Amino acid sequence: xxxxxxxxxxxxxxxxxxxxxxxxxxxxxxxxxxxxxxxxxxxxxxxxxxxxxxxxxxxxxxxxxxxxxxxxxxxxxxxxxxxxxxxxxxxxxxxxxxxxxxxxxxxxxxxxxxxxxxxxxxxxxxxxxxxxxxxxxxxxxxxxxxxxxxxxxxxxxxxxxxxxxxxxxxxxxxxxxxxxxxxxxxxxxxxxxxxxxxxxxxxxxxxxxxxxxxxxxxxxxxxxxxxxxxxxxxxxxxxxxxxxxxxxxxxxxxxxxxxxxxxxxxxxxxxxxxxxxxxxxxxxxxxxxxxxxxxxxxxxxxxxxxxxxxxxxxxxxxxxxxxxxxxxxxxxxxxxxxxxxxxxxxxxxxxxxxxxxxxxxxxxxxxxxxxxxxxxxxxxxxxxxxxxxxxxxxxxxxxxx
Numbered sequence: 268x269x270x271x272x273x274x275x276x277x278x279x280x281x282x283x284x285x286x287x288x289x290x291x292x293x294x295x296x297x298x299x300x301x302x303x304x305x306x307x308x309x310x311x312x313x314x315x316x317x318x319x320x321x322x323x324x325x326x327x328x329x330x331x332x333x334x335x336x337x338x339x340x341x342x343x344x345x346x347x348x349x350x351x352x353x354x355x356x357x358x359x360x361x362x363x364x365x366x367x368x369x370x371x372x373x374x375x376x377x378x379x380x381x382x383x384x385x386x387x388x389x390x391x392x393x394x395x396x397x398x399x400x401x402x403x404x405x406x407x408x409x410x411x412x413x414x415x416x417x418x419x420x421x422x423x424x425x426x427x428x429x430x431x432x433x434x435x436x437x438x439x440x441x442x443x444x445x446x447x448x449x450x451x452x453x454x455x456x457x458x459x460x461x462x463x464x465x466x467x468x469x470x471x472x473x474x475x476x477x478x479x480x481x482x483x484x485x486x487x488x489x490x491x492x493x494x495x496x497x498x499x500x501x502x503x504x505x506x507x508x509x510x511x512x513x514x515x516x517x518x519x520x521x522x523x524x525x526x527x528x529x530x531x532x533x534x535x536x537x538x539x540x541x542x543x544x545x546x547x548x549x550x551x552x553x554x555x556x557x558x559x560x561x562x563x564x565x566x567x568x569x570x571x572x573x574x575x576x577x578x579x580x581x582x583x584x585x586x587x588x589x590x591x592x593x594x595x596x597x598x599x600x601x602x603x604x605x606x607x608x609x610x611x612x613x614x615x616x617x618x619x620x621x622x623x624x625x626x627x628x629x630x631x632x633x634x635x636x637x638x639x640x641x642x643x644x645x646x647x648x649x650x651x652x653x654x655x656x657x658x659x660x661x662x663x664x665x666x667x668x
Contacts, residue, residue: 281299283343285322292580299314299318326389327379327388328350352367387410389409396623401624408650414577417656418455419656420475421480422451422452422453432472442455470537478620478649482661485663492517494516495521496518496519498569506538514542519546554607563613565618566601566618568626569598571586572620575657611667612665612668614665616662616663618659620658627648628660631643643664647661
C-alpha cells in the first residue's frame with residue numbers, strides 16, 4: 268500500500284481537531300470527507316478508517332511513540348508513523364518520517380501486550396471499573412469493542428419488506444446479507460454510504476445496530492396503544508415502534524433536547540410514520556400531565572455508552588469516572604419519575620447501551636425495591652463478545668393492575 272500525501276494530511280488535520288479541539292470523531296470524519304471532491308471510494312475509505320483506527324488505538328500508539336499525550340503536529344505524525352508501521356505500510360521518504368525507529372515500534376508493541384489497559388487502549392479508570400464489574404469477561408468484551416462496527420440496516424416495514432429492501436439496494440449496487448434472528452435487519456457486505464441511495468431517500472430503511480433493534484420489540488407494543496418514548500433523541504427506536512404499531516395508536520416522543528426531536532420529525536416524514544407526536548421536556552409538568560396515561564413506556568436511558576465503543580471510539584477519551592457517577596444518579600431519577608406515566612397493567616422497558624451492571628440490573632433492582640407496584644417480567648443482556656454487535660441491556664417491567 269502506498270501513502271498519498273494529501274490523504275495523510277487530511278487524517279493529521281482531523282486528528283488535531285479531535286484531540287486538541289475536542290470535536291466529535293464522526294462529525295470530523297463527515298467534514299473531512301467533503302474536503303476534496305476528487306477523492307474516490309478507496310481514498311474516502313482510507314481517510315475515514317484511518318481516523319477511526321487512530322482514535323480507537325490512541326493510548327497504545329501514544330505509548331509506543333512516547334509522545335506523552337501532547338498532540339502537537341509533530342507528535343501526531345509520530346503517532347501516524349506507529350499506525351503505518353504496525354499495519355506493515357512502507358513509510359515514504361517524507362521529512363515527517365525521518366528517523367522513524369520502525370524496529371523499536373514493533374518491539375514496543377510486543378512489550379505492551381501484557382498490560383490490558385494499554386493493549387486495549389482505554390483509560391485507567393475504565394479498565395478498573397470494567398474489571399471490577401465484569402471480571403474476566405471484561406477482556407473478551409474489550410477485544411470485541413475494539414473491532415470496527417458493521418453497518419446494519421433496519422427495514423422500514425411501513426413501506427416495504429426486508430426482501431424488497433434487499434432487492435432495491437442490489438439495484439443500486441449495494442449488497443446485503445440477511446441477519447438470522449433479527450427479523451428486519453440487513454447487514455452490508457461492504458461499507459458504503461447508504462445515505463446517498465434512493466432507497467434511503469424514499470424512507471425504506473434506517474441505519475440501526477442489530478442490538479438496538481431488539482429494544483422496541485421488547486416493549487411488547489400493539490397497534491392502537493398509547494406509547495411514550497421518554498428519551499427519544501433523534502428517534503431510531505421511536506420509528507421502530509411506529510412500524511411495529513403499523514402507524515396505529517399514538518406515540519409521544521419526548522426528550523430534553525428539542526433539536527433532536529426536530530431531527531426525528533424529519534425522519535418520521537421520510538419514513539411515513541404518522542402516529543408520532545413530539546414533546547420537549549422543559550419541566551416536570553410535561554411528565555405530571557401524563558401520569559398513569561400510557562400503555563407502554565420506553566426509557567432508553569442516558570448512559571456511559573460503554574457498550575457502543577466500537578461505534579464511538581472517541582467517547583472513551585471523553586468519558587470519565589465523575590460522569591459515570593453522575594449518570595447513574597440521573598438514571599435512577601429518570602426511572603423513578605418517568606415510570607409514573609405507566610397506567611395500571613401497563614408495561615415499562617428500561618434500556619441502556621452499557622454493559623456495566625451498575626447502570627443496568629442494579630438500577631432495576633433498586634427501582635423495584637422502592638416501587639412495589641412494579642414487577643420484573645424479563646431482562647436481556649446483549650454482550651458484544653457473544654453477539655458481535657453493540658452491548659445493550661433491557662428490562663421489561665409491568666405495573667400491577
